[in-house]
Amino acid sequence: MLEITPTHYLVLSAGLFMIGVIGVMVRRNIIIIFMSIELMLNAVNVNLAAFSQQWQHVTGQVFAVFVIAVAAAEAAVGLGIILAFYRNKETVNIDEMNVMRW
Amino acid sequence: MAEAIVFYGLAALILGFAVLVISTRNTVHSALYLVVNFLLVAMLYVMLGAEFLAAIQVLVYAGGIVVLYLFVVMLVNLKRPPETHQDPRRQTRLGLALASALLAELAAIIVYSATGESAPAATAAAAAGADIAGGNVEQIGMLLYTNYLIPFEVASMLLLVAMIGAIVLAKREL
Numbered sequence: 001m002l003e004i005t006p007t008h009y010l011v012l013s014a015g016l017f018m019i020g021v022i023g024v025m026v027r028r029n030i031i032i033i034f035m036s037i038e039l040m041l042n043a044v045n046v047n048l049a050a051f052s053q054q055w056q057h058v059t060g061q062v063f064a065v066f067v068i069a070v071a072a073a074e075a076a077v078g079l080g081i082i083l084a085f086y087r088n089k090e091t092v093n094i095d096e097m098n099v100m101r102w
Numbered sequence: 103m104a105e106a107i108v109f110y111g112l113a114a115l116i117l118g119f120a121v122l123v124i125s126t127r128n129t130v131h132s133a134l135y136l137v138v139n140f141l142l143v144a145m146l147y148v149m150l151g152a153e154f155l156a157a158i159q160v161l162v163y164a165g166g167i168v169v170l171y172l173f174v175v176m177l178v179n180l181k182r183p184p185e186t187h188q189d190p191r192r193q194t195r196l197g198l199a200l201a202s203a204l205l206a207e208l209a210a211i212i213v214y215s216a217t218g219e220s221a222p223a224a225t226a227a228a229a230a231g232a233d234i235a236g237g238n239v240e241q242i243g244m245l246l247y248t249n250y251l252i253p254f255e256v257a258s259m260l261l262l263v264a265m266i267g268a269i270v271l272a273k274r275e276l
Contacts, residue, residue, distance in 0.1 A: 002103060002106045003106070004105050004106055004109045007215055007216060008109060008113075009146075009150070010215070011212055012113045012116065012117070012146075014208060014211075014212075015113075015117050016116060016117065016120055018208070019117065019120040019121060019124060020120070020124075022124060023123070023124030025197075026124070027124060029129060031129055031132075031171065031174060031175060031178070032123075032124060032129065032132055034171070035123055035124075035132060035133065035136050035171065036123070036124055038136065038163070038167065039120055039123065039124075039136075039139070042139070042140065042143050042163075045143070045155070045159075046143060046146060046147075049146075049147055049150045049152045049155055050150060052150070052152060053150045053151055053152070058238070058241040058242050058245055059245060059249075061152050061154065061155050061238075061242055062242055062245050062246055062250055064152070064155050065154075065155070065158060065242065065246070066250075066253060066257055068158055068159070068162050068163070069257045069260065069261060070257070070260065071163075071167065072162055072166065072167060072261065072264075073260050073261055073263075073264030074264075075167045075170055075171070076170065076264045076265065076267075076268040077264050077267045077268055077271070079170055079171070079173075079174045079268070080267065080268040080269075080270075080271030080272045081271055082174055082178065083174060083177060083178070083271065083272050084271045084272065086177075086178045087274070092178055
């Protein structure tokens with residue numbers, strides 16, 4: 001228990017990812033849902049950094065940089081969509097976002 | 103010993119603040135807890151020897167993305183909280199069954215990986231000629247501009263497209 005192995009980091013990352021999934025499932029506010037997605041991406045990055053340390057190779061960290069770039073792009077576009085939607089419907093509740101539901 | 107104490111402390115704080123992010127009523131508080139969570143994860147990166155990643159985490163996540171979130175929370179003026187109305191189609195039983203199945207799977211994975219033989223040590227990889235010379239930033243830059251040059255360019259293209267898309271979406275009329 002006292003020696004910190006990559007398994008410890010993987011369990012922590014799994015926990016962080018699960019909290020993100022719970023946030024996406026449970027909350028109705030779309031901004032909080034986006035924050036939960038950021039939490040999940042962070043969990044993935046912890047995973048990549050842990051493996052990078054285990055193999056003493058920085059490829060994992062390079063991929064983590066790519067994940068961060070994708071997360072930034074996703075946040076920009078997602079928040080733009082939220083703003084555009086809010087301008088039309090005056091709500092951020094995902095239960096009321098059913099324009100494309102058949 | 104010291105590493106274990108730091109790791110468990112950081113892990114507890116990270117998970118605690120993550121729970122606060124998804125459980126707080128006030129969206130602004132949620133964003134602020136998210137900042138603390140990102141900073142703690144950056145400390146975890148330092149522990150893992152990924153200093154460049156820690157710096158990027160602080161700059162891009164805590165400095166950039168969360169500010170974006172705060173701007174949107176301010177622009178989206180919430181007169182009535184979105185959580186008030188109940189979803190009539192909520193399927194509690196099915197959700198409970200699926201959640202317990204997922205919990206059982208996760209527990210099985212953790213028990214299996216904890217009792218199985220430990221992963222091959224890092225020395226094997228280090229002996230296999232991994233390039234560990236130079237600083238962390240130097241190594242990442244070297245890899246990013248040689249082996250991963252095309253993904254790097256694609257990522258820059260993606261950021262450009264996202265920037266244009268965000269402007270088009272957020273603009274009132276073009």
